[in-house]
Amino acid sequence: MAIPRAAKTQRRTRIQEEKEEKILEAALDVFSVSGFRGSTIDQIADVAGMSKPNLLYYFRTKEAMHRALIDRVLYTWLEPLRAFDANGNPESEIRSYIRRKLEMARDFPRESRLxxxxxLQGAPHIEDELKGPLKDLVDEKAGVIKAWAKAGKIAKCDPYHLIFSIWSxxxxYADFDVQVLAVxxxxxxxxxxxxxxxxxxxQLFIDGLRVKPAS
Amino acid sequence: MAIPRAAKTQRRTRIQEEKEEKILEAALDVFSVSGFRGSTIDQIADVAGMSKPNLLYYFRTKEAMHRALIDRVLYTWLEPLRAFDANGNPESEIRSYIRRKLEMARDFPRESRLxxxxxLQGAPHIEDELKGPLKDLVDEKAGVIKAWAKAGKIAKCDPYHLIFSIWSxxxxYADFDVQVLAVxxxxxxxxxxxxxxxxxxxQLFIDGLRVKPAS
DNA sequence: TGTAATGTTTACCAGTCGGTCAAATTATCC
DNA sequence: GGATAATTTGACCGACTGGTAAACATTACA
Structure with a gap:
């Protein structure tokens, strides 16, 4: 008898890699538009060009697909913030962070919408990631920004809300693209x-964060 | 025989008003969390404390509920932008627009998430509203902002992207509240x-939009 | 108070949902 | 080439989906 699930095998076949890749690609298409609840395995199967039971051969449940997708995408998604350099020049660091995030919104809108x-729906599947890795990373970078402000390199401001405002x-431009285009x-x-x-x-962030002359 | 649907009657009964109100209130709870596809009439019926066929007596379809909800909420939602006054002081207008939008995010997060x-899901049900009333209103206010910039009252900037950045x-703080709280x-x-x-x-917007001395 | 209109519920339908199963097909490796 | 493991499929299941039909209950109003 074969091992019942590909996922349980030790070595990954070439076929496994290809198919899992194809499934996650399709899952990204679907989940990013309709969310978890609103998406169906059949939709994903259609997009992937595979049969539903075949998807379920590689991922036991819909949740497993979603989880795998989140795990794969999260690391990449945090890359720009991770690249934020404490030793760099504040102005150019913020500038390039904005530019990088904007490039990601343009080039990877599905990931953003995912x-x-x-x-938006209460993060029922990624609460741990938010409170763990994400919070830790933000805490670290907030510390950097705070230090810059203290050293008089940028205006005093709440570093957390600065990061939130750059994110949002x-x-x-990815999440609300239809609205942007409509307007x-x-x-x-x-x-x-x-x-x-x-x-x-x-312009907004650089000028907004420039140190003001004491009035 | 009675007119088959309450919605078709000319005069609205007291009961109709109360029940439609109760249904839309419940629908807001549900739709704002799960989106249209992810929400079910049963969920809404549960929250409203009514039976499913009873909901369908007041709204023929799930779409009708959603549509009615959107229509009711949209006007209110655009109120702060509408209040934006061309004759006011630019700085205080922008300041109070931000404050008002933030108050709405705090007090009406469900509407924002709706x-x-x-x-996010491609606006399949509100495309017309976006391209019509919303665009018209934004065009008008963008004109105001542009005039301010031209008159040297604020820094030169793209008025559309300024509005987008205030929205986002x-x-x-409403849409991504769980993330904000987690971080x-x-x-x-x-x-x-x-x-x-x-x-x-x-601070960000006021300082960021202040006219810079020619360097 | 009676009666017609309005409102509510129970039972139900056809289609879809996530997921299973066993049989059939294909790839792998000796 | 044949055995064996990996992959794929069609048929199917029970739960849930949006929505209907008709009987039943309640209200408004003359």
Missing amino acids: FANEV TTQH LGQEHGGGGRFEDAARFLE | FANEV TTQH LGQEHGGGGRFEDAARFLE
């Missing part, structure tokens, strides 16, 4: 919206 | 997060 859907403004219309919405956003946000 | 869910930063932890997350956010955002 998390947005999940958090940049991810907005900008065809004339401004074309391809330039990310460059326009980058220009605006860099 | 729209967030909808837009403020609504973040801030218990020590900072308590009740003060909205005041802290207000302080930070006002």
